[in-house]
Amino acid sequence: MTIIPKFLQASYLVGATVLASNSFASAQETPIGADANQSTELVFYSNNLGQVSQTRRSKLSTGGSTLALEDVSPHLLLDSLFIAGEGLRVREQRLDQQVLSPQRLLEASLGKTVTLIRTNPETGEERALKADVLAVREGVVLRVEDKIETGISGRLVYDSIPEGLRAGPTLLAVVESAKAGDKDLKLTYLTGGLDWRVTYVADLDPSGEKLSLKAMATLTNQTGVEFVDADVRLVAGNVKRVQPAPAPRMAMMGAESDVMFSKAESSMPQRQSVADRDVYRLPGKIDIGGVETKQVTLLENDAVEIEKRYRFQQLIQPYPGADETGRQQADIVLKAENTEDKGLGQPLPGGTIRVYQQVKDANSSIFMGEEHMRAVPKGEEFELVIGSANQVTGNGKQLSYENLSRNSYQLTQEITLRNSGDKAVSVDVVGNMPRNWKILNESVKHEKKSANKVIWTLDIPAEGKVSFDYKLRVSNE
Secondary structure, eight states: OOOOOGGGSOSSSSTTOOOOHHHHHTSOEEEEOGGGEEEEEEEEETTTEEEEEEEEEEEEOSEEEEEEEOSOOTTBOGGGOEEEOTTEEEEEEEEEOOBOOHHHHHHHTTTSEEEEEEEOTTTOOEEEEEEEEEEOTTSOEEEETTEEEESOSSEEEOSSOOTTOBSSOEEEEEEEESSOEEEEEEEEEEESSEEEEEEEEEEEOTTSSEEEEEEEEEEEEOSSOOEEEEEEEEEOSOOOOSSOOOOOHHHHTTOOOOEEEEOOSSOOOEEEEETTEEEEEOSSOEEEOTTEEEEEEEEEEEEEEOEEEEEESSSOOOSTTOOBOOOEEEEEEEEEEOSGGGTOOSOBOOEEEEEEEEOTTSSOEEEEEEEEEOOBOTTOEEEEEEEEEEEEEEEEEEEEEEEOSSSEEEEEEEEEEEEOSSSOEEEEEEEEOOSSEEEEEESSOOEEOSSSEEEEEEEEOTTEEEEEEEEEEEEOO
């Protein structure tokens, strides 16, 4: 058994299986391209990971042969690959990335004679010359008509493609087949270059009590391999990886891709729970190019009940020296419950949500803000903080302060809230208290949310203001 040192093992393309080239040269290759596909399924995960499962049909002979599976992702993890077929035994497998290119074609012609075509710039007449390729490593060196030339003035023409070069990455597998005939080969592997994410668009009605919610799944394929008529599944959440897949070369090179939009006409993606994960199966078949980004509709809900509230996080200052807080604007908070009776009722994958507000008596909406929404399980409440309110403001003022001892004190603070809008609003004033606190008295009753978190909730009339105060003691003796 040959032991391969770790420093010779490629991280994700060559994988853990390193094979001698003579093993693959011992049998004639049977090419199996994308045209042999009977079915394709793509599973998209987040963080640059996907799973490709294909069934390809090919005629095999009895005994040993070498299968050349073309049109596979160059970013596949070889040690995640498995090939299965009735009566088929896989002995060896490797990914051949000696892809045909002008540079590799030139390197393979080192020491050989090629044809150099030169064009007369005045007449346009072409002239064919024989050229010996002397060097290519540090620049091209040719012998043309008994003269040594550097660089290429003209274009090179080759008689044939050198052995070992291929049109694209090819998976080579040495197999043994118990019977001859047409066989369905099941090919499954993990690969970098596939990714998906969710973006939400929420449109609030003029009353601010309901919104329409639409989620789009953005699918990205940067493998360089086109997938046609594929069944697609989207897995929400993160899967544990021993080593994350490196970013595809195309992405690092800054390859641009067009965003295409697709919406299933017949039905929405169906969600199912698989091994404690939410998996969305897209309806119908999907085509996605080798370097392409497209969007599909994941869910649509037209009447989601929402509660719009206002919140202050920094008005309560229960510490010495906090005399005036200054004028502050309230956060705009949208609260909802992921239940069927509230217009939802299905797990929501995490993603960016952009919120718009419909304008009363106008056929338009304005952008209110955006936030990254974490995944929301069915039945749970969630809230979105989408920006600050110009019309709802507040300030805090310390009315008194007294040192009781070296580590203890008591203070009184007054909070004033204003609403310059034409509708009454409900406001939450959040206080994060220090250790060993006690409210001695207060003009508005607070609600204790946790050991050190309290909330005062007040209603402010239209174009009005309200105030409250509290007296706090902190004892750290």
